[in-house]
Amino acid sequence: MRRFLLRRGALLLATLFIASIAIYAAMYLAPGDPIAVLTGGRQVSPEARAILTERYHLADPLPVRYWYWLTSALHGDLGYSIGTREDVSTLIAQRAPTTMLLVVYTSLIIVVAGIGIGILSALKPGLLDTAALLTTTVLAALPSFVAALALISVFAVKLHWFPALGDGVGFADQIKHLTLPAVALACSSLALVARITRTSVRTESAREHVQTAISRGVPARQILRKHILRNAAIPITTVTGLALASLIVLVSIVEQAFNLNGLGSSLVTAAQNKDFAVVQAISLLMVVAFVIVNSVVDFLYALLDPRVSLGTAAV
């Protein structure tokens, strides 16, 4: 276990280092001028331009600027956002809770509804299964921004059950505000998880040892838990892990559609403004989240299947 954690830690640091260089260089090479954002597209005097350039270290070559960023970051200073005129750490601290809550809420919907529908669908052939198949086919093909549209038009505009924008104040209000975004974000992943669960459970149900257990009169509940789900869990975990990891990236689209004050929408705005410090910090945060989710999935493999051992095959 310790070895697993050490390896994963080292891997995370290496990934972060490489990603930080790649992202910084990409931002540097991308066209655009942060001064344009500062001046609102107005011609400014050469003196004013020089002051802004110096204030934000815009004239230095790439390695110098990167080194400047890296040393500050290692000292806990993530820099200053040109676009919002606040410290990047403040910016992240204000926006991270919304994004985290949205991701957790969406993950719960994906796991509970996706796996639930998958199991029901696998065990109850007939009308229920057909209905689930049809629904998940539609959902799987539904991009989150289209889902957002449909949800807003029905539940916010027509029925007035949920708000159409903003992230709310206080837990209950936040949940109310985040329900439509979470459902929009969950749709396609939920369908994918449900389909994989259905297939895995079906496959496992047909296996010889399950049939034997049934013929021996082992209670159905026990068969489901011990023989079917246990073995079906590996592919389900894989696809759920992938779905959850991708949420971290997909969240920006939904945040924008619902005007949420989260990390994803900030990342998009910052990238448009060539706001280096913000792009760098949020991207790296996403890398960290991605690596952690994947590590958790690998850890679960080992729990679920004794043949997989931590620190070797999984890494």
Next chain:
Amino acid sequence: MRITTMKLVALATCTTALLAGCGGRPETAATAISDSKFLGLPSMTSAAAGPVDSATWALYRDPTTIDPALAFDYPENTVVSTLCDALLRQQPDGSLTPGLASEYHFDTPTSLVLKLRAGVRFWDGQPLTPADVVFSLQRNLDTQTGGFYSTVLNRISAITVDGPDRVRLTLSGADYWLPGELSSMAGVIVEERYARGQGQRYGTPEGGAMCTGPYKLAEWTAGKSLKVAVNPDYWDPSLKPMTRQIDFRGVSNAATLTTALSTGEISGTYLTDTSTFRELEQIKNAQIHMGPSGETEFLIPANLTGVLGDVRVRKALSLAFDRNSFSNAVYGGNAVGPRMSTNPGTWGYAKDAFTAAWNAAPEPALDLEQAKQLIRDAGAAGKPLVIGTSTGLSTVNTAANAWLEAANAIGLNASLRNVSPQNYINFFTDAQAREGVDAFSTTTYGDYADPAALIASYTEPKGAQNYSGYDNPQLHAALERARTAADPEQRAAATIEADRLVMADLPWIPMVHPALFLIMDKKLTGAPSSFAYMQAPWLAKLGQGQ
């Protein structure tokens, strides 16, 4: 003056837009608004009947600063105007009245004396002093501030305290545009002690602000909302706020805004993106109010060395541009063709003279035959014309395609150069980005109600928006006469002359003058339906509907 509106639309522009019809341009021809109706649009909505607890006011994006020295675009101006007072006040009809300066007069053409109003206090209870005025103006002049208003105040050579309640501005030359500037962001007064204490953090979420306005800053979470609450000790009883708290919220996506207005989550906004105009008209619980605006849409020649260097080509293009279709497509028909180069909403003085000049000028005609003849005369047939555009900016892109059609119809070889929304702004700031592009379009406005404010910004050799290096001595002389004329009628006459020279020489080609669009929940009324919301605290009049 100047200012280029960059409505940077987020990447996910079309997310919720399908709901409202993404790029949902009205296709059927709307009825074009008549000139006489356009000139008579009201500058206020009906007065509020009573107070309301709170309102949520949308801005097209989150404000990035509430420092008046750095405020240059709709979101910042709307918020700063609600919080702060300027030395002079722009009335909804564009006229100038005393503001924090209860009296102002020119001793001599080069000396403006401002008498400060007695009994004015900042939110923290500190009285307004001449030192605060000197500090605020000096701050605008100081390049270290990184601000935008040093050029418009460039004739101020000294700012001195002239008694316990007086400030004297000594000028290097006569400047009767200065009172107008002092009624806009350049004339907003902040508290010296507070601003010095905050340094560069002044106007940020962390540093806050300290002004004298009818509202004070209550809470600002960047990216989420900026809340302002009533200032109970406000000096002007006529602007006592009717709405106790206003939450400003940035909503970048036009379709999200449309949805939020229909669910009542947004109480009102001044529209900067009209791409969902049709859908907004359909909202049952909100109403669109139209009024006088300061905006005009232009095609801007990027340089005068290419095909647009010939005035005959510029004229031909102007004759070939289908203004009616453009107005229908973008503004539901609520824009007029430019008989003069500047929106009638900018006539803050000498209205009769400007109205007469407008009526005497011909309505811009669509005349392809004459345009083709001009192109042949100029020997420009088949010459390339590259128009800069961005498909991510809906109005810009509609304009670019309309110009493309016009140019090709008269024999030019026109093409588009598409860049990302965030790179479109570089056409305005970076001479390198303009290379290889002949023209691009924008919506722009002046800071106070005088046509000269905008004309000077793109025709004066040092104008902030003069991208092509345009220089016309005759036009410069006319503007100089306007700037140095104490008498408003004389100033108007010189300004009209300058405008006629613009229309004859077309350094920029005006497309249309749109109306101002205020959309507000039907439960509310009282907000100004005029561009003065950008410079003075008129939003304080917002309150309960009848």
